[in-house]
């Protein structure tokens with residue numbers, strides 16, 4: 001049996017069928033002879049964090065057997081809320097590699113400096129360590145979202161600053177998400193297309209499974225939380241009325257699919273086509289620009305979707321053009337298939353009623 005297994009493994013390596021994310025990153029790096037390997041090292045660290053988070057997310061259902069949050073589990077470990085665990089895992093995986101000068105996380109109010117005992121690098125990483133974590137208890141897919149910039153002044157060698165974090169999305173050098181679903185996948189772009197890698201738990205490697213993802217120009221799905229209908233402005237309400245009307249010529253009514261986990265909703269639309277909307281609403285006066293965050297949710301997702309041939313806007317402005325004014329700034333998000341996003345924009349700008 002073992003001989004058969006070894007033979008199979010050799011066969012796949014010989015035929016080259018299996019491309020790990022590490023080899024993919026190295027092959028991408030070879031396109032840049034001047035590359036220092038710094039960027040590749042940062043991506044390896046992110047993959048490591050993703051594997052650790054995946055293991056604990058998949059085990060979360062057993063946590064009740066292994067100990068309640070805030071208690072010690074059977075291994076004598078402190079049981080933590082998974083989003084705190086994910087945050088700490090990401091920070092610990094990235095803070096000592098010498099690739100970053102500063103980090104920003106949804107879980108931390110302020111920027112996260114690199115501990116003084118570790119070397120300072122030239123990149124910035126902003127992340128939502130576990131988006132949609134309220135869905136964990138019901139086994140719904142959740143995700144990690146990350147965005148990578150170069151520091152503003154490449155000649156600077158000291159600690160990174162808030163200014164290094166507050167850069168517009170078009171300056172990202174890389175963006176990606178990890179989706180913890182029926183399988184764990186990393187989907188990322190470094191500006192040369194969008195590629196998906198599925199974790200093979202049998203040997204703990206992310207394997208290329210979705211090369212050069214292209215989002216369909218139009219889809220039959222719209223993703224939105226319709227319970228907010230009465231809080232929306234008239235333009236977006238008109239879009240929702242339009243998308244639900246019967247009209248076979250324009251493929252309506254469209255299908256409403258909403259998981260309530262941004263990574264899962266956008267991942268599905270990336271592969272099938274469609275539009276995800278989280279517009280501004282009057283539901284919470286403290287969130288006049290909607291719920292989703294610019295730096296570590298909207299901007300990385302916008303980079304990915306645009307690289308896949310889609311579109312990402314607030315309804316009036318390209319998301320990647322927004323000049324950030326705060327680490328946790330919120331923005332309206334209309335993102336997905338180019339033609340579908342354009343229709344939503346036309347309604348939101350009053351060009352259609």
Ligand code: P6P
Pocket residue numbers: 131132133134225260261262263291
């Ligand atoms: P609502 C999850 O809490 C999240 O941040 C995103 O992942 C998701 O798209 C959105 O909020 C869902 O928000 O208001 O529809 O529950």
